[in-house]
Amino acid sequence: MRICVGICLLLALALPVQADQTLVMARSNAKAAHVMDVLKETLPEYGYSVAHVQRCDGGMAEFDYKTDFYRVVFFGKVEEVRRILARHPEMSPYLPLKIAVIAENNETLLAAMDPRALAPMFPDDAELQLQLSRWYNDIQAMLDEMRQLKK
């Protein structure tokens, strides 16, 4: 038992806390349109609904601004949104969650806000802190999947 306790203590010291980022980002070898399709299929696998897709490129093209593929996917779980907004309506600008899908030549950048960046603004709400971490874990996992996509 002592060994177990010792190992646990060592682990606690050895494990770095990975929370010094404010954006979650990934680069994918695949083209943006393909990444977008796969992402839309991946979100439901994590239990999220795709609320809508904002076509930033379309809006800019309409005004004659040259731009490549640039979309923002909004997603969420309605029960989470309801539970959090009931306590914190000031969280509404951050919900649903979103991921930007940006073409960079034949590759794709994906970027999302790290939900944990909001945690210091809600120091007294442990449940929300946990929720922010869960969202981060899901976003990171989905972006990792997008990073693995082949050309």
Next chain:
Amino acid sequence: MKHLNWLFLLLCMPLFAAPDGKALYEEKCSACHHFRGQGGIGLPLSPEILAQVSDDYIAKTIRHGRPGRIMPSFQKLSAAQVSAIVRYVRSWTGKPGPVFEAARIQGDAGKGNVLYQKHCVRCHGKDGSGEGAGTGVTLSRERSFMVMPAALNNSGFQKSASDAMIRDIILSGRKTSNMPAFRDKLSDQEVAHVIAYLRTLQPPAPRKGLEEWVGKPAYVMESPYDLETTVENVKQALAGANFRIFPQRYLEQGLTDEFSMNTRQVSIRFCNFKELYHLLNIDPRLGTVLPCRINVLEQDGKVLVISANVAQLATLFNNQELSEVGVLMEEIILTVMEEATL
């Protein structure tokens, strides 16, 4: 119990294994610097650049980042993880990095200032901020150089670069950023003066948002009107501020069916495409917080008008130019919200 101990040990083994530099690089660095250092939002880690900088410089750069210049600081990475990333980056060329003395080089900052104004100011700027924002080429922004002149006044650079390394770069120049070699133009003493001057450079003080909203996730105002009137007020105020307004959505729209959707939570999305185009050129990652929107929520008998705290939000990008815009946008959004709730 004996078996339990062994199981614990077995489970813990991966945690004590040497960190995988490639995996860490791909996770933490590749989005900006590309898979093999070709660059993107971040500086290209070209063979020429890698040959000029020490492992210590790369490690300290990972640790300290470049405040206000996109590159984040990775304070939470362990020393072993940082070393693993450095080793992986070095493996691209297969050559070890140069080693520089850590000692300060003594010079006269006053004389260095004169030399800096003559030889360096054109590219590195009056205050040493370099040209424009960011540290490397970006997705769509036109740049004068493949690699931007370094922000010499940045605290991350100042902490990472030793005097000896700076001297070496001044003497050798850097082809990828069109920096000439000063080996035949400046004496050793003159280079020492320039370095002494560089050590006096300070970054400009960043503008901050309004004190009353600092540390808050959102601007929240209570409207004296009902939800429908408030929504119309917000739209009118936005139109008056030259924004294009998108068709309004409900916050829950798309997350549930239309019959169970809460229609007392309205999201008003708006954009100024000229500004958006400009801002995306400053930082293409801006999409993570787009589009601009103001929400109107009816809750507990109150009508609330809510927008993200854009001054706070802009700081997420570690991009000073974007942070300045965030402060300006704060003023505009608060004006719109005040007009709508007057």
